[in-house]
Amino acid sequence: MGRKYDFELLLMRHGDAQSWSDEGDRGRALTEDGRAKIAEVVDAFEAQGWHWGLGCTSGYTRAQETYDVLLHTLYDRALADHHVKLPEASEVPSLIPSGDPEAAARALVALGENLAGPQPRVLAVAHNPILPAIVGALIAGDPTVQIAMGTGDVIHLFIPAPSPFDLIMDPQEEEPLPRAFLLGMYPRHALAAIAAQASR
Numbered sequence: 001m002g003r004k005y006d007f008e009l010l011l012m013r014h015g016d017a018q019s020w021s022d023e024g025d026r027g028r029a030l031t032e033d034g035r036a037k038i039a040e041v042v043d044a045f046e047a048q049g050w051h052w053g054l055g056c057t058s059g060y061t062r063a064q065e066t067y068d069v070l071l072h073t074l075y076d077r078a079l080a081d082h083h084v085k086l087p088e089a090s091e092v093p094s095l096i097p098s099g100d101p102e103a104a105a106r107a108l109v110a111l112g113e114n115l116a117g118p119q120p121r122v123l124a125v126a127h128n129p130i131l132p133a134i135v136g137a138l139i140a141g142d143p144t145v146q147i148a149m150g151t152g153d154v155i156h157l158f159i160p161a162p163s164p165f166d167l168i169m170d171p172q173e174e175e176p177l178p179r180a181f182l183l184g185m186y187p188r189h190a191l192a193a194i195a196a197q198a199s200r
Contacts (some may be wrong), residue, residue, distance in 0.1 A: 004113055004114055004116075004161060005112075005113070005114070005115060005116055005120060005161050006120070006158065006159065006160050006161050007112035007113075007115045007120040007121060007122060007159050008119065008120065008121040008122070008156065008157065008158055008159070008183070009108060009112060009121070009122050009124065009138075009156075009157040009158075009159055009180070010050060010052065010121060010122070010123045010124070010154055010155075010156055010157075011124050011126070011131050011134065011135065011149075011154065011155045011156075011157065012066065012070075012123065012124070012125045012126075012152070012153070012154045013125075013126070013127065013128060013131055013149045013150065013151055013152065013153050014030070014034075014060075014062040014063045014065075014066040014125055014126070014127060014151060014152075015030050015031075015034035015035065015037055015038040015062070015065075015066045015069075015151055015152050016030065016031050016033055016034030016037065016151050016152075017029060017030050017031060017034055017061075017062035017151075018030075018031055018062075021061070023061075025060070025097070026059075026060050026061065026096075027060075027061050028060070028061060028062050029061045029062060029065060030061075030062050030065045030066065030069075034062075034066075034151070035065070035069055037152055037188065037192075038066050038069045038070065038152060039069055039073055040191075040192050040195055041152065041188065041191040041192055041194075041195050042069075042070060042073040042074050042195065043194070043195035043196075043198045043199050044186070044191040044192070044194035044195040044198065045070065045074055046074060046198065047194055047195070047197070047198035048194070049119070050121065050123075050156075051074070051087075051119075051121065052087050052121040052122060052123040053087055053088075053115050053117065053120055053121055053122070054087055054088055054089075054090075054111050054112070054115065054121075054122045054123075055067055055071065055087050055088070055089040055090075055122070055123045055124075055125075056089060056090045056091065056092045056095065056108070056111060056122070056123070056124050056125075057089070057091060057092070057095065057124070057125045057126065058091070058092065058093075058095035058096045058097075058099075058125075058126045058127060058130075059091040059092075059093065059095075059096070060096065060097075060127065063095070063125045063126055063127065064125075066125045066152075067089065067123070067125045070123075070125075071086065071087070071089070075087075087123075090111070092104065092107045092108070092111075092124070094107050094130075095107075095124060095126040095127070095130055096126075096127070096130065097126075097127040097128065097129065097130055098130075099130045101130065101133035101134050101136070101137045101143035102137055102143065102177065104126075104130055104133075104134050105134045105137045105138050105177055106177065108122060108124055108134070109159060109177065109178060112159060128148075128149055129146070131149055131155070132146035132147050132148065132149055133146060135147050135155055135157070135180075135182075137177060138157060138159070138177060138178065138179070138180035139157070139179070139180050139181075139182060141177065141179065147185065150187060150188060151188065152188030152191070153185075153186065153187050153188055154184075154185075154186040154191060155182070155184070155185055155186070156182075156183040156184040156185075156186070157180040157181065157182060157183060158180060158181040158183050159178050159180050160178055160179070160180075160181070161178075162175070162178065
């Protein structure tokens with residue numbers, strides 16, 4: 001049995017990006033407004049207690065830049081006052097827009113499976129349509145059951161560790177995907193409102 005611990009999964013769609021790049025879709029960067037709007041929601045992450053132990057992106061420029069804005073804005077504050085270790089980050093190739101939802105979901109579960117601590121959490125920054133498909137695969141067992149995500153939106157999931165009886169009662173060669181619980185859906189404008197309230 002692979003997974004050892006429960007953990008939380010934050011799925012975030014990248015911020016507003018340029019419509020074109022010489023490097024193709026992979027190279028599209030955030031616009032200045034896109035960067036600013038992502039920076040605006042950092043206070044919401046802090047207010048919600050959304051620090052993470054592991055982070056990942058698709059490797060596409062707009063996803064990586066979104067992650068970097070969050071990381072450096074949020075953790076630079078913590079580093080100024082405390083000795084805080086920056087969370088590790090990695091590239092997950094299956095998080096690209098055309099990625100396979102089950103492969104991507106399994107990759108994210110694999111990242112979180114050994115996280116321990118009081119609130120183990122993984123942050124993944126990626127794209128449509130892969131993120132909604134991951135949510136469908138984890139919540140409903142069907143990647144075609146999707147929740148629309150705008151740029152800068154966040155979906156918060158709880159991933160339970162398997163019961164000791166799960167594989168005894170239903171033995172399979174490959175451990176099934178866990179059934180996640182939806183903890184919250186946060187459109188970017190809702191995160192901005194939380195951030196504004198927190199900064200008062």
